[in-house]
Amino acid sequence: MGQSEPKILRMANEMSSFKWEDAPQEDLYSVCVHCGFCLEVCPTYLETGDENESPRGRVYVIKEADKGNLELDEAVTGPVENCLDCRACETVCPSGVQVGSLIEQTRGQIYFQNQEMTNQSSGGTPAKRTLEKLFLRGIFPHPKRLRSIGKLTRLYQRSGLKYVVDKTGLAQMLPKHLQEMQAVMPSVEAKFALESLPPVIEAEGTRKATAMLFTGCVMDVMFSKINKATARVCTKNGIEVHVPKRQVCCGALQVHAGDRVQARKLARTNIDVFFQSGVDYVVINAAGCGSSMKEYAELFRDDPEYRHKAEKFSESVKDISELLIQVGLRPPQGRVERDITYQDACHLCHAQKIRAQPRQVLQSIPGLNLIEMSESDYCCGSAGIYNFTHPDMSGKLLNRKMGNIPSDVDGIAVGNPGCMMQLKVGAYRQGMSLEVLHTIELLDLAYQKEESRVERY
Numbered sequence: 001m002g003q004s005e006p007k008i009l010r011m012a013n014e015m016s017s018f019k020w021e022d023a024p025q026e027d028l029y030s031v032c033v034h035c036g037f038c039l040e041v042c043p044t045y046l047e048t049g050d051e052n053e054s055p056r057g058r059v060y061v062i063k064e065a066d067k068g069n070l071e072l073d074e075a076v077t078g079p080v081e082n083c084l085d086c087r088a089c090e091t092v093c094p095s096g097v098q099v100g101s102l103i104e105q106t107r108g109q110i111y112f113q114n115q116e117m118t119n120q121s122s123g124g125t126p127a128k129r130t131l132e133k134l135f136l137r138g139i140f141p142h143p144k145r146l147r148s149i150g151k152l153t154r155l156y157q158r159s160g161l162k163y164v165v166d167k168t169g170l171a172q173m174l175p176k177h178l179q180e181m182q183a184v185m186p187s188v189e190a191k192f193a194l195e196s197l198p199p200v201i202e203a204e205g206t207r208k209a210t211a212m213l214f215t216g217c218v219m220d221v222m223f224s225k226i227n228k229a230t231a232r233v234c235t236k237n238g239i240e241v242h243v244p245k246r247q248v249c250c251g252a253l254q255v256h257a258g259d260r261v262q263a264r265k266l267a268r269t270n271i272d273v274f275f276q277s278g279v280d281y282v283v284i285n286a287a288g289c290g291s292s293m294k295e296y297a298e299l300f301r302d303d304p305e306y307r308h309k310a311e312k313f314s315e316s317v318k319d320i321s322e323l324l325i326q327v328g329l330r331p332p333q334g335r336v337e338r339d340i341t342y343q344d345a346c347h348l349c350h351a352q353k354i355r356a357q358p359r360q361v362l363q364s365i366p367g368l369n370l371i372e373m374s375e376s377d378y379c380c381g382s383a384g385i386y387n388f389t390h391p392d393m394s395g396k397l398l399n400r401k402m403g404n405i406p407s408d409v410d411g412i413a414v415g416n417p418g419c420m421m422q423l424k425v426g427a428y429r430q431g432m433s434l435e436v437l438h439t440i441e442l443l444d445l446a447y448q449k450e451e452s453r454v455e456r457y
């Protein structure tokens, strides 16, 4: 398969409404036994009570479209686009139906169909598609452009312009969700981790492993301090950190939007960079990116050149909490006197099956009181860019989440930047004085308190 990846019509099933390459596979949907166990955990079904908005309903319409009994129209695209891709259904499914993969592959078909319709249309491109294309192809894959946007945002935050916008009510002209996002946006750092961290940072003490720090796209612009904290925590635990400058966005948002061609382009670069680095692992602190990179093998299932490399790569990807426990976490000595609850990011607990390790990290911190919340693994409504594309459903899920935050905590720990932003919006909306932190920030703080010193990078 070449780099340009021409859209190839599938010949295997001429009746199918999925007419392009990389279509949903029969062996994925045919294992559904219609038991309905998944219904009681699916947020969109629980909110609507509509079978079409359930995992079982979605698997059914995908199957019917592949059999040619349904067109690739609203009856299919609606339920597929409304899915959060949260994978809660996969956790409870006794047949192991990979609903997330089916949804993402079907979105790939919708993406191709939309492209064809756009090419045939004389009426111009709908705004949503133009915006998606701008961000998913024009901005996220280009680190320099992202950094420029980050620097402009920092200027906006520090020049007083943000203050003026807030005070004069100009912010009110933005859509509500954007208003809230800009109100809770973290301060953008002067230097991003990818540009400021040295290419190799030695492990402290005996070296137990080597790992490429994956800095991400939006993650490094909005939360570069978490990337820097991740590097510090790794070295404290005997992990030598490599920061290859050629790494790019993981492609998760592109996969969620159905742009699998662009996602593969990005994935190839990351796979090549990893093998050139010669490290043991790829370490990552963003659950959505980690989950996506662990699924590169599936993305390249029809690519004889990259399939094997992608499998090797995916096996090497580790969430930071997973890697720390695997190599043997060094318990910190510094105290962090906080009452903290923990939110399971969907792409950590459902997609990567990582639940115990982040809790073990938090419980290792002296002084930290971990208070569990109800429904900690229920989606907060962030789901990539779902909070922008489906603000109503996202808002309902966020309200439910905030209602489950224990009243006696002063902070929420979570392992995904999208959830962090969503929970910040939730706290802002409800006037709650809660700090939203990445799990690794708390561990880093405990290590720093051992020495009462400031950050080195």
Ligand code: SF4
Pocket: 031, 032, 033, 034, 035, 036, 037, 038, 039, 055, 056, 059, 089, 092, 093, 094, 095, 096, 097
């Ligand atoms: S739990 Fe699995 S097998 Fe049962 S209906 Fe849902 S997707 Fe199908």
Ligand code: SF4
Pocket: 041, 042, 043, 044, 045, 053, 054, 055, 058, 082, 083, 084, 085, 086, 087, 088, 089, 090, 099, 100
């Ligand atoms: S991924 Fe989430 S929203 Fe989608 S069908 Fe499964 S449980 Fe429902």
